[in-house]
Amino acid sequence: MSNEGIILELFSRVKSLEEKVLVLENRLNNAGDEEEGNDIPISGSTTNQENDSQEKITRSVARQHVIDRLNETNKDITALKGNKAKGSGVVIQSKSNPDKELKAKFYYSKSHLEHVSSWHTVSNKDITNDDIDLHIFTVSYNHEFYTFFFTSVELMDFIRGKRSDNSDLYHFYFQFRNGRYVEVRDQEYNVTKYFDRWTLVSDLLK
8 A cells, every 4th residue: 555545544544533523513513414324524624724714615515516516417307415214315306207216325525635535435235225326426625526426336346346344334545646536445446437427317317
């Protein structure tokens, strides 16, 4: 593993502790917007000065960006926030047939390096969940969003080259290196083809 990979690994361990605190904070502050599983708002470690000068980008902000972009790009669908009853982060419905829909699991991470770089965890139960059609990974860097789309079949195939941890979680490190997007947690994979696939949902609903 490269030095950068080691740094990310150490950071992931620290962040797992931060997330436990964030879960409790979010349940108190956003009781009506609790999320399931690993989809925890990640605001990152920022200084007080940064907090004062920049809007904090939370998971909810990132998800709304994705919903808005999906609706702008695909005129034949309606994307909306999922709920516990729907069992997903984002729901995409066909306008011509509202009974036809996709359920998407949404993951968010903020980059903590000097380039696009993220850390996501995905549980095996979500990867094998037949009710989830799509997995959407969003990274924020310098107040810009970078989004990757995997169908459930694509993600299932992708993890064949990855290792799960003792908690049956898969870790994903998306980065931008040498003009392409890569995933580097276990070994380097070119994931450029999964980046910015905004019209994928229309193709899947045809």
